[in-house]
Amino acid sequence: MGRNLQSRVRLRPVDLARGHGLSTQAVRNYEEAGILPAADRTPHGYRTYTPLHAGALRTFLALVPAHGHRTATAIMRAVNEASAEEAFRLIDESHAQLLDDRRTLRAVESALRDLEPAAGSGAAGESGPQGTFIGPLAGKLGIRPATLRKWESAGLVHPRRDPRTGYRVYDEAAVRDAGMTHQLRRGGYLLEQIAPLIAQVRAAGGPEPLEATLRDWHGRLSARGRAMLTGAAELEAYLRQLG
The missing domain is CATH 1.10.1660.10 (Multidrug-efflux Transporter Regulator; Chain: A; Domain 2)
Structure with a gap:
Protein backbone atom coordinates (compact mmCIF):
# COMPACT_ATOMS: atom_id res chain seq x y z
CA MET A 1 0.00 0.00 0.00
CA GLY A 2 1.44 3.37 -1.05
CA ARG A 3 2.15 6.06 1.52
CA ASN A 4 -0.54 8.38 0.14
CA LEU A 5 -3.15 5.61 0.21
CA GLN A 6 -2.12 4.69 3.74
CA SER A 7 -2.65 8.24 4.89
CA ARG A 8 -6.24 8.20 3.52
CA VAL A 9 -7.21 5.03 5.43
CA ARG A 10 -8.52 6.01 8.86
CA LEU A 11 -8.54 3.75 11.91
CA ARG A 12 -10.02 4.42 15.31
CA PRO A 13 -8.12 3.65 18.52
CA VAL A 14 -10.53 0.76 19.10
CA ASP A 15 -9.63 -0.67 15.69
CA LEU A 16 -5.95 -0.88 16.64
CA ALA A 17 -6.75 -2.13 20.12
CA ARG A 18 -9.06 -4.96 19.06
CA GLY A 19 -6.63 -6.18 16.45
CA HIS A 20 -3.97 -6.81 19.08
CA GLY A 21 -5.96 -7.66 22.20
CA LEU A 22 -5.23 -4.30 23.80
CA SER A 23 -7.27 -1.60 25.44
CA THR A 24 -7.79 1.73 23.73
CA GLN A 25 -5.99 3.34 26.66
CA ALA A 26 -2.94 1.18 25.95
CA VAL A 27 -2.93 2.40 22.35
CA ARG A 28 -3.08 6.01 23.54
CA ASN A 29 -0.30 5.32 26.03
CA TYR A 30 1.88 3.88 23.28
CA GLU A 31 1.35 6.99 21.20
CA GLU A 32 2.26 9.24 24.11
CA ALA A 33 5.40 7.16 24.73
CA GLY A 34 6.53 7.67 21.11
CA ILE A 35 6.03 4.04 20.18
CA LEU A 36 3.42 5.12 17.62
CA PRO A 37 3.74 8.23 15.46
CA ALA A 38 1.57 11.13 16.55
CA ALA A 39 -2.03 10.66 15.44
CA ASP A 40 -4.09 13.17 13.52
CA ARG A 41 -7.18 14.60 15.21
CA THR A 42 -10.71 15.07 13.93
CA PRO A 43 -12.35 18.50 14.27
CA HIS A 44 -13.88 17.15 17.49
CA GLY A 45 -10.47 16.14 18.89
CA TYR A 46 -10.71 12.39 18.34
CA ARG A 47 -7.55 10.51 17.39
CA THR A 48 -7.41 8.90 13.96
CA TYR A 49 -4.81 6.35 12.99
CA THR A 50 -3.63 4.86 9.70
CA PRO A 51 -2.07 1.57 8.57
CA LEU A 52 1.29 3.17 9.41
CA HIS A 53 0.25 3.25 13.07
CA ALA A 54 -0.93 -0.34 12.83
CA GLY A 55 2.48 -1.27 11.44
CA ALA A 56 4.21 0.55 14.29
CA LEU A 57 2.10 -1.24 16.87
CA ARG A 58 2.68 -4.62 15.23
CA THR A 59 6.42 -3.93 15.16
CA PHE A 60 6.58 -2.89 18.80
CA LEU A 61 4.69 -5.96 19.98
CA ALA A 62 7.10 -8.16 17.99
CA LEU A 63 10.14 -6.38 19.44
CA VAL A 64 9.11 -6.76 23.09
CA PRO A 65 9.74 -10.54 23.39
CA ALA A 66 13.09 -10.05 21.67
CA HIS A 67 14.45 -6.99 23.44
CA GLY A 68 12.24 -6.29 26.46
CA HIS A 69 9.71 -3.50 26.90
CA ARG A 70 12.19 -0.72 27.65
CA THR A 71 14.53 -1.39 24.74
CA ALA A 72 11.64 -2.02 22.33
CA THR A 73 10.22 1.35 23.33
CA ALA A 74 13.57 3.05 22.75
CA ILE A 75 13.90 1.38 19.34
CA MET A 76 10.49 2.58 18.21
CA ARG A 77 11.11 6.10 19.48
CA ALA A 78 14.36 6.25 17.56
CA VAL A 79 12.75 5.01 14.36
CA ASN A 80 9.83 7.42 14.65
CA GLU A 81 12.26 10.28 15.23
CA ALA A 82 14.17 9.33 12.05
CA SER A 83 17.15 8.09 14.09
CA ALA A 84 17.47 4.66 12.53
CA GLU A 85 21.16 4.41 13.47
CA GLU A 86 20.25 4.69 17.15
CA ALA A 87 17.66 1.95 16.70
CA PHE A 88 20.25 -0.29 15.06
CA ARG A 89 22.68 0.39 17.90
CA LEU A 90 20.10 -0.71 20.46
CA ILE A 91 19.40 -3.86 18.47
CA ASP A 92 23.12 -4.59 18.24
CA GLU A 93 23.37 -4.28 22.03
CA SER A 94 20.59 -6.83 22.48
CA HIS A 95 22.27 -9.25 20.10
CA ALA A 96 25.55 -8.79 21.97
CA GLN A 97 23.77 -9.46 25.25
CA LEU A 98 22.20 -12.63 23.88
CA LEU A 99 25.60 -13.80 22.68
CA ASP A 100 27.03 -13.03 26.12
CA ASP A 101 24.20 -15.01 27.73
CA ARG A 102 24.97 -17.97 25.50
CA ARG A 103 28.64 -17.76 26.43
CA THR A 104 27.71 -17.61 30.10
CA LEU A 105 25.53 -20.69 29.75
CA ARG A 106 28.36 -22.56 28.07
CA ALA A 107 30.69 -21.42 30.84
CA VAL A 108 28.26 -22.67 33.49
CA GLU A 109 27.96 -26.03 31.75
CA SER A 110 31.72 -26.23 31.44
CA ALA A 111 32.15 -25.33 35.12
CA LEU A 112 29.69 -28.05 36.07
CA ARG A 113 31.43 -30.64 33.92
CA ASP A 114 34.81 -29.76 35.38
CA LEU A 115 33.62 -29.24 38.94
CA GLY A 206 28.62 -32.90 37.58
CA PRO A 207 25.69 -31.31 35.71
CA GLU A 208 23.10 -34.03 36.30
CA PRO A 209 21.18 -32.29 39.13
CA LEU A 210 20.84 -29.18 36.98
CA GLU A 211 19.91 -30.73 33.65
CA ALA A 212 16.30 -29.50 33.75
CA THR A 213 17.39 -25.95 34.57
CA LEU A 214 19.99 -25.98 31.83
CA ARG A 215 17.48 -27.27 29.28
CA ASP A 216 15.07 -24.49 30.27
CA TRP A 217 17.87 -21.97 29.98
CA HIS A 218 18.74 -23.17 26.48
CA GLY A 219 15.07 -23.01 25.52
CA ARG A 220 14.66 -19.43 26.70
CA LEU A 221 17.76 -18.28 24.81
CA SER A 222 16.56 -20.02 21.64
CA ALA A 223 13.10 -18.47 22.00
CA ARG A 224 14.64 -15.03 22.37
CA GLY A 225 16.82 -15.60 19.31
CA ARG A 226 13.77 -16.52 17.23
CA ALA A 227 11.88 -13.53 18.62
CA MET A 228 14.73 -11.32 17.41
CA LEU A 229 14.26 -12.69 13.90
CA THR A 230 10.52 -11.98 14.03
CA GLY A 231 11.10 -8.51 15.44
CA ALA A 232 13.68 -7.72 12.78
CA ALA A 233 11.28 -8.75 10.00
CA GLU A 234 8.51 -6.54 11.39
CA LEU A 235 10.89 -3.62 11.86
CA GLU A 236 12.11 -3.92 8.27
CA ALA A 237 8.51 -3.89 7.06
CA TYR A 238 7.78 -0.81 9.17
CA LEU A 239 10.86 0.98 7.86
CA ARG A 240 9.61 0.33 4.34
CA GLN A 241 6.27 1.84 5.32
CA LEU A 242 8.04 4.94 6.57
CA GLY A 243 9.79 5.16 3.22
Whole structure:
Protein backbone atom coordinates (compact mmCIF):
# COMPACT_ATOMS: atom_id res chain seq x y z
CA MET A 1 0.00 0.00 0.00
CA GLY A 2 1.44 3.37 -1.05
CA ARG A 3 2.15 6.06 1.52
CA ASN A 4 -0.54 8.38 0.14
CA LEU A 5 -3.15 5.61 0.21
CA GLN A 6 -2.12 4.69 3.74
CA SER A 7 -2.65 8.24 4.89
CA ARG A 8 -6.24 8.20 3.52
CA VAL A 9 -7.21 5.03 5.43
CA ARG A 10 -8.52 6.01 8.86
CA LEU A 11 -8.54 3.75 11.91
CA ARG A 12 -10.02 4.42 15.31
CA PRO A 13 -8.12 3.65 18.52
CA VAL A 14 -10.53 0.76 19.10
CA ASP A 15 -9.63 -0.67 15.69
CA LEU A 16 -5.95 -0.88 16.64
CA ALA A 17 -6.75 -2.13 20.12
CA ARG A 18 -9.06 -4.96 19.06
CA GLY A 19 -6.63 -6.18 16.45
CA HIS A 20 -3.97 -6.81 19.08
CA GLY A 21 -5.96 -7.66 22.20
CA LEU A 22 -5.23 -4.30 23.80
CA SER A 23 -7.27 -1.60 25.44
CA THR A 24 -7.79 1.73 23.73
CA GLN A 25 -5.99 3.34 26.66
CA ALA A 26 -2.94 1.18 25.95
CA VAL A 27 -2.93 2.40 22.35
CA ARG A 28 -3.08 6.01 23.54
CA ASN A 29 -0.30 5.32 26.03
CA TYR A 30 1.88 3.88 23.28
CA GLU A 31 1.35 6.99 21.20
CA GLU A 32 2.26 9.24 24.11
CA ALA A 33 5.40 7.16 24.73
CA GLY A 34 6.53 7.67 21.11
CA ILE A 35 6.03 4.04 20.18
CA LEU A 36 3.42 5.12 17.62
CA PRO A 37 3.74 8.23 15.46
CA ALA A 38 1.57 11.13 16.55
CA ALA A 39 -2.03 10.66 15.44
CA ASP A 40 -4.09 13.17 13.52
CA ARG A 41 -7.18 14.60 15.21
CA THR A 42 -10.71 15.07 13.93
CA PRO A 43 -12.35 18.50 14.27
CA HIS A 44 -13.88 17.15 17.49
CA GLY A 45 -10.47 16.14 18.89
CA TYR A 46 -10.71 12.39 18.34
CA ARG A 47 -7.55 10.51 17.39
CA THR A 48 -7.41 8.90 13.96
CA TYR A 49 -4.81 6.35 12.99
CA THR A 50 -3.63 4.86 9.70
CA PRO A 51 -2.07 1.57 8.57
CA LEU A 52 1.29 3.17 9.41
CA HIS A 53 0.25 3.25 13.07
CA ALA A 54 -0.93 -0.34 12.83
CA GLY A 55 2.48 -1.27 11.44
CA ALA A 56 4.21 0.55 14.29
CA LEU A 57 2.10 -1.24 16.87
CA ARG A 58 2.68 -4.62 15.23
CA THR A 59 6.42 -3.93 15.16
CA PHE A 60 6.58 -2.89 18.80
CA LEU A 61 4.69 -5.96 19.98
CA ALA A 62 7.10 -8.16 17.99
CA LEU A 63 10.14 -6.38 19.44
CA VAL A 64 9.11 -6.76 23.09
CA PRO A 65 9.74 -10.54 23.39
CA ALA A 66 13.09 -10.05 21.67
CA HIS A 67 14.45 -6.99 23.44
CA GLY A 68 12.24 -6.29 26.46
CA HIS A 69 9.71 -3.50 26.90
CA ARG A 70 12.19 -0.72 27.65
CA THR A 71 14.53 -1.39 24.74
CA ALA A 72 11.64 -2.02 22.33
CA THR A 73 10.22 1.35 23.33
CA ALA A 74 13.57 3.05 22.75
CA ILE A 75 13.90 1.38 19.34
CA MET A 76 10.49 2.58 18.21
CA ARG A 77 11.11 6.10 19.48
CA ALA A 78 14.36 6.25 17.56
CA VAL A 79 12.75 5.01 14.36
CA ASN A 80 9.83 7.42 14.65
CA GLU A 81 12.26 10.28 15.23
CA ALA A 82 14.17 9.33 12.05
CA SER A 83 17.15 8.09 14.09
CA ALA A 84 17.47 4.66 12.53
CA GLU A 85 21.16 4.41 13.47
CA GLU A 86 20.25 4.69 17.15
CA ALA A 87 17.66 1.95 16.70
CA PHE A 88 20.25 -0.29 15.06
CA ARG A 89 22.68 0.39 17.90
CA LEU A 90 20.10 -0.71 20.46
CA ILE A 91 19.40 -3.86 18.47
CA ASP A 92 23.12 -4.59 18.24
CA GLU A 93 23.37 -4.28 22.03
CA SER A 94 20.59 -6.83 22.48
CA HIS A 95 22.27 -9.25 20.10
CA ALA A 96 25.55 -8.79 21.97
CA GLN A 97 23.77 -9.46 25.25
CA LEU A 98 22.20 -12.63 23.88
CA LEU A 99 25.60 -13.80 22.68
CA ASP A 100 27.03 -13.03 26.12
CA ASP A 101 24.20 -15.01 27.73
CA ARG A 102 24.97 -17.97 25.50
CA ARG A 103 28.64 -17.76 26.43
CA THR A 104 27.71 -17.61 30.10
CA LEU A 105 25.53 -20.69 29.75
CA ARG A 106 28.36 -22.56 28.07
CA ALA A 107 30.69 -21.42 30.84
CA VAL A 108 28.26 -22.67 33.49
CA GLU A 109 27.96 -26.03 31.75
CA SER A 110 31.72 -26.23 31.44
CA ALA A 111 32.15 -25.33 35.12
CA LEU A 112 29.69 -28.05 36.07
CA ARG A 113 31.43 -30.64 33.92
CA ASP A 114 34.81 -29.76 35.38
CA LEU A 115 33.62 -29.24 38.94
CA GLU A 116 35.49 -31.15 41.61
CA PRO A 117 33.94 -31.91 45.03
CA ALA A 118 36.45 -29.64 46.73
CA ALA A 119 35.80 -26.64 44.47
CA GLY A 120 34.78 -23.53 46.34
CA SER A 121 36.34 -24.62 49.66
CA GLY A 122 38.09 -22.12 51.85
CA ALA A 123 41.41 -23.87 51.48
CA ALA A 124 41.30 -23.56 47.71
CA GLY A 125 40.68 -19.82 48.01
CA GLU A 126 43.63 -19.29 50.38
CA SER A 127 46.13 -21.28 48.41
CA GLY A 128 45.13 -19.94 45.02
CA PRO A 129 45.36 -16.45 43.47
CA GLN A 130 44.37 -13.41 45.49
CA GLY A 131 40.98 -13.19 43.80
CA THR A 132 38.93 -10.08 43.14
CA PHE A 133 37.29 -7.48 45.37
CA ILE A 134 33.59 -6.66 45.50
CA GLY A 135 33.76 -3.47 43.41
CA PRO A 136 35.49 -4.93 40.34
CA LEU A 137 33.30 -8.05 40.46
CA ALA A 138 30.12 -5.98 40.71
CA GLY A 139 31.30 -3.84 37.79
CA LYS A 140 32.05 -6.90 35.67
CA LEU A 141 28.56 -8.29 36.30
CA GLY A 142 26.85 -4.90 35.85
CA ILE A 143 25.29 -4.93 39.32
CA ARG A 144 25.69 -2.97 42.55
CA PRO A 145 28.01 -4.14 45.34
CA ALA A 146 24.93 -4.18 47.59
CA THR A 147 23.50 -6.92 45.37
CA LEU A 148 26.55 -9.10 45.94
CA ARG A 149 26.23 -8.53 49.68
CA LYS A 150 22.57 -9.56 49.48
CA TRP A 151 23.53 -12.74 47.65
CA GLU A 152 26.13 -13.42 50.31
CA SER A 153 23.48 -13.03 53.03
CA ALA A 154 21.30 -15.51 51.12
CA GLY A 155 24.16 -18.03 51.09
CA LEU A 156 24.63 -17.91 47.32
CA VAL A 157 28.17 -16.50 47.30
CA HIS A 158 30.89 -17.10 49.89
CA PRO A 159 33.75 -14.60 49.63
CA ARG A 160 36.57 -14.80 52.14
CA ARG A 161 37.83 -11.83 54.12
CA ASP A 162 41.25 -10.31 53.67
CA PRO A 163 42.94 -10.79 57.08
CA ARG A 164 44.56 -7.35 57.00
CA THR A 165 41.78 -5.14 55.64
CA GLY A 166 38.65 -7.20 56.25
CA TYR A 167 37.60 -6.62 52.63
CA ARG A 168 35.68 -9.33 50.82
CA VAL A 169 37.81 -11.31 48.38
CA TYR A 170 36.13 -13.50 45.75
CA ASP A 171 38.15 -16.49 44.65
CA GLU A 172 37.48 -18.45 41.46
CA ALA A 173 34.65 -20.48 43.00
CA ALA A 174 32.97 -17.39 44.47
CA VAL A 175 33.22 -15.58 41.13
CA ARG A 176 31.65 -18.62 39.44
CA ASP A 177 28.81 -18.70 41.98
CA ALA A 178 28.21 -14.96 41.54
CA GLY A 179 28.13 -15.32 37.76
CA MET A 180 25.68 -18.22 37.92
CA THR A 181 23.48 -16.37 40.40
CA HIS A 182 23.47 -13.28 38.18
CA GLN A 183 22.48 -15.25 35.10
CA LEU A 184 19.74 -17.18 36.88
CA ARG A 185 18.34 -13.94 38.34
CA ARG A 186 18.22 -12.47 34.84
CA GLY A 187 16.37 -15.58 33.77
CA GLY A 188 13.66 -14.85 36.32
CA TYR A 189 14.71 -17.22 39.10
CA LEU A 190 14.10 -16.16 42.71
CA LEU A 191 16.89 -16.26 45.27
CA GLU A 192 15.21 -19.13 47.08
CA GLN A 193 15.11 -21.06 43.79
CA ILE A 194 18.76 -20.35 43.07
CA ALA A 195 20.07 -21.38 46.50
CA PRO A 196 19.60 -25.14 46.02
CA LEU A 197 21.08 -24.93 42.51
CA ILE A 198 24.22 -23.24 43.81
CA ALA A 199 24.41 -25.81 46.59
CA GLN A 200 24.16 -28.57 43.97
CA VAL A 201 26.92 -26.97 41.92
CA ARG A 202 29.20 -26.91 44.94
CA ALA A 203 28.60 -30.51 45.90
CA ALA A 204 27.38 -32.39 42.83
CA GLY A 205 30.57 -32.92 40.85
CA GLY A 206 28.62 -32.90 37.58
CA PRO A 207 25.69 -31.31 35.71
CA GLU A 208 23.10 -34.03 36.30
CA PRO A 209 21.18 -32.29 39.13
CA LEU A 210 20.84 -29.18 36.98
CA GLU A 211 19.91 -30.73 33.65
CA ALA A 212 16.30 -29.50 33.75
CA THR A 213 17.39 -25.95 34.57
CA LEU A 214 19.99 -25.98 31.83
CA ARG A 215 17.48 -27.27 29.28
CA ASP A 216 15.07 -24.49 30.27
CA TRP A 217 17.87 -21.97 29.98
CA HIS A 218 18.74 -23.17 26.48
CA GLY A 219 15.07 -23.01 25.52
CA ARG A 220 14.66 -19.43 26.70
CA LEU A 221 17.76 -18.28 24.81
CA SER A 222 16.56 -20.02 21.64
CA ALA A 223 13.10 -18.47 22.00
CA ARG A 224 14.64 -15.03 22.37
CA GLY A 225 16.82 -15.60 19.31
CA ARG A 226 13.77 -16.52 17.23
CA ALA A 227 11.88 -13.53 18.62
CA MET A 228 14.73 -11.32 17.41
CA LEU A 229 14.26 -12.69 13.90
CA THR A 230 10.52 -11.98 14.03
CA GLY A 231 11.10 -8.51 15.44
CA ALA A 232 13.68 -7.72 12.78
CA ALA A 233 11.28 -8.75 10.00
CA GLU A 234 8.51 -6.54 11.39
CA LEU A 235 10.89 -3.62 11.86
CA GLU A 236 12.11 -3.92 8.27
CA ALA A 237 8.51 -3.89 7.06
CA TYR A 238 7.78 -0.81 9.17
CA LEU A 239 10.86 0.98 7.86
CA ARG A 240 9.61 0.33 4.34
CA GLN A 241 6.27 1.84 5.32
CA LEU A 242 8.04 4.94 6.57
CA GLY A 243 9.79 5.16 3.22
